[in-house]
């Protein structure tokens with residue numbers, strides 16, 4: 001049964017977790033006052049598009065847009081929450097005002113981690129970042145990317161396609177920590193074949209030379225380009241919770257229903273969900289959606305709400321490879337080829353894990369997400 005005490009719910013964060021929470025609250029029957037506070041001054045958009053279609057596309061700047069919301073919430077955009085008093089159930093906002101709530105969804109996401117502090121270090125997190133990067137890439141600069149995860153590799157791929165010379169510096173083989181050695185090697189081979197200059201080295205740093213940020217390698221050599229972009233992870237946005245009694249450094253460890261307290265839930269990149277090995281963040285698009293649905297239900301239904309059952313799904317597009325991954329990663333060892341035999345695809349791959357679960361991966365192979373998921377379930381049932 002829906003909690004009768006809830007008349008006024010506030011969502012902090014206007015990303016996909018905040019948007020999904022608002023939609024899910026309405027779908028769950030909440031018809032009270034709903035307010036979204038969002039630091040960015042624009043409606044929610046697709047962050048994954050920023051490093052893929054948007055970076056590669058021509059003049060079309062609409063590829064990141066999401067359908068207009070129908071949750072009917074009051075949206076306070078361009079406004080940040082700056083403090084929380086959970087006992088009074090009051091949020092402070094950056095214009096000095098206060099906002100009361102009966103239920104609170106924290107979906108303040110994360111921001112790019114920087115290696116230095118100079119303004120010429122580009123990062124890619126927001127639409128503004130993407131627009132600025134696109135504009136710079138259009139003049140085909142020599143680009144230096146630090147970070148061999150999905151973001152760094154997607155930017156490198158888009159910039160190469162746009163005609164830039166690209167050097168990528170990474171402290172471990174590209175994509176290996178995210179996807180394992182087999183897929184990491186497949187992607188690396190594709191990247192090098194398409195002209196990526198790859199430097200794998202530990203302890204690269206950003207230093208200033210002649211007023212510019214450059215990459216210093218442990219052997220003393222410098223990697224200089226016209227443009228430097230770092231893609232070295234993200235930091236949960238929790239500092240605004242300082243003094244609230246909730247963690248204000250690092251992620252918010254929620255329970256299996258996304259709760260921090262009965263009246264406060266958290267979801268998306270800001271949250272860490274319980275796993276067998278402790279609270280873990282899963283900063284990917286589909287996890288933000290799954291978590292926000294569960295958290296909204298928990299706010300409305302308490303212990304009667306279903307617990308989170310994570311079904312990780314991740315995709316990346318880089319160096320002419322389109323990878324879709326259903327199930328947990330990274331993937332140890334070699335896969336079973338369910339269809340196709342070329343690692344660069346089209347191929348449908350599967351890894352069976354010791355606990356009876358499986359991960360299915362499509363490489364340049366058009367397959368709907370439910371069918372990819374069914375491949376995992378079939379392996380588990382076999």
Ligand SMILES: Cc1cc2nc3c(=O)[nH]c(=O)nc-3n(C[C@H](O)[C@H](O)[C@H](O)COP(=O)(O)OP(=O)(O)OC[C@H]3O[C@@H](n4cnc5c(N)ncnc54)[C@H](O)[C@@H]3O)c2cc1C
Pocket residue numbers: 012013014015016017018037038039040047048049050051079080081082107108109110111124125126151237240267268269270282283284285286288313314315316
């Ligand atoms: C360039 C890029 C490409 C990506 N590609 C993929 C991909 O291919 N596949 C995939 O699965 N995932 C991808 N991701 C990750 C995915 O986009 C994120 O996991 C997802 O967007 C997280 O959503 P969120 O709502 O939790 O957080 P966010 O999207 O970070 O949204 C949080 C919002 O809250 C706002 N906010 C922060 N603090 C406050 C405050 N104090 N008050 C009010 N508002 C606040 C922020 O400004 C932001 O708008 C990508 C991420 C990036 C940056």
